[in-house]
Amino acid sequence: MPNSSLTYCNSTLQYRHTLYAVTYTIIFIPGLIANSIALWLLRSFISKKNKAIIFMINLAFADLSHVLSLPLRIYYYINLTWPFGKFLCLLCFYLKYLNMYASIMFLTLISVQRYVFTANPFKAKGWKRRYDVGICIALWIIVGAACLPFPIYRSSGLNNSSTSCFADLGMKQIDTRTIIILLVGAEFSGFLLPLILITYCTLKTRTQLTNDSLRCEHLKEKHKALRMVIACASVFFICFTPYHIIFFFYIMVNSNIIHSCAVHKVIMDLHPFSLCLASINCCLNPILYYFTASEFQNELARRSTSVVRVRLMSKESVSSSR
Structure with a gap:
């Protein structure tokens, strides 16, 4: 990286532009279609206060905002030039981290709410939809502010005439103490705390199913809740755990806190x-919504059937007119 003093550690980073271009191209179309359909269907259940629907809608919106920025990323990694100016570069860079940490927080909220509502059904009955709305507004404000240091930290030497962006941005020089404080804060609040909460909710929900005194209808609800929290945990561990482990050492290496050439090579290759x-x-x-919310499956099947029926009727009317 531009600001790293370990210039003698020759990491093979030439492949990363191709890797990013291929990955974002593969993600773009499925992500755009799936999240658009998810938002279209989830709004049908917005009145269901005890199903974490508000959190799912916000999660889908966060994903869609990142997906819509992918074409610009794909353009850059294919052409290796950025003609769109400083502001758009930093905005797309910012949306990447906003999506990541908003997704982490909404996955955590979904897990916590499903566990709490199945463990205490009376709390679910008294819960108001406006509570979820208020939580979401507060979360967007907090996460939005917390993600601002990412584009600021990576805007070294960037101006409107720059042709570099994203992975090729320089890093501003910040004193070691500030780096450590920001890094520990980001890792704890954005990774470790959600990790603890999601793991706790998954284990506690699983434990509840071993209680033989539960009634059948409660068992059914708890099985649904368990599927949901396991799905949230799976997405979290697959997508965000490797990143945050590597990210910790990535910042330490690029801030010249870790001087090991071997560590430098491994981290730069894995990042x-x-x-x-x-x-x-x-x-x-979106897969999480489909496989864990029976209402989502039913509504998708109903809408699909309606669309097919309308098309068949329109074809029949055209045929009869001929």
């Missing part, structure tokens, strides 16, 4: 793959 894994969440989250 592009961890970023690609983190982006795949845009395609995995």
Whole structure:
């Protein structure tokens, strides 16, 4: 990287532009279609206060905002030039991290709410939809502010005439103490705390199913809740755990806190793959909605049947008119 003093550590980073271009191209179309359909269907259940629907809608919106920025990323990694100016570069860079941490927080909220509502059904009955709306507004403000340091930190030497963006951005020089404080804060609040909460909710929901005194209808609800929290945990571990482990050492290496050449090579080679894994969440989250929410499946089947019926009727009317 531009600001790293370990210039003698020759990491083979030439492949990363191709890796990013291929990954984002593969993600774009499925992510765009799946999240658009998810938003279209989830709004039908917005009145269901005890199904985490508000959180799912916000999660789909976060994914869609990142997906819509992918064509510009694909253009850059194919052409290796950025003609769109400084602001758009930093905005797309910012949306990447906004999506990541908003997704982490909404996955955590979905897990916590499903666990709490199945463990305490009376809380679900008294819960108001406006509570979820208020939580979402507060979360967007907090996450939006917390992600601002990412584009600021990576805007070294960037101006409107620059032709570099994203992975090729320089890093601003910040004193070691500030780097450590920001890094520990980001890792704890954006990774470790959600990891603890999601793991706890998954284990506790699983434990509840071993209680033989539960009634059958409660068992059914708890099985649904378990599928949901397991799905959230799976997306979290697949997409975000590798990234945050690598990210910790990535910042330490690029800030010259770690001087080991061996560590430098390993981290620089693994970091592009961890970023690609983190982006795949845009395609995995819609799968979470489909396989864990029976209402979502039913509504998708109903809408699909309606669309097919309308098309068949229109074809029949055209045929009869002839």
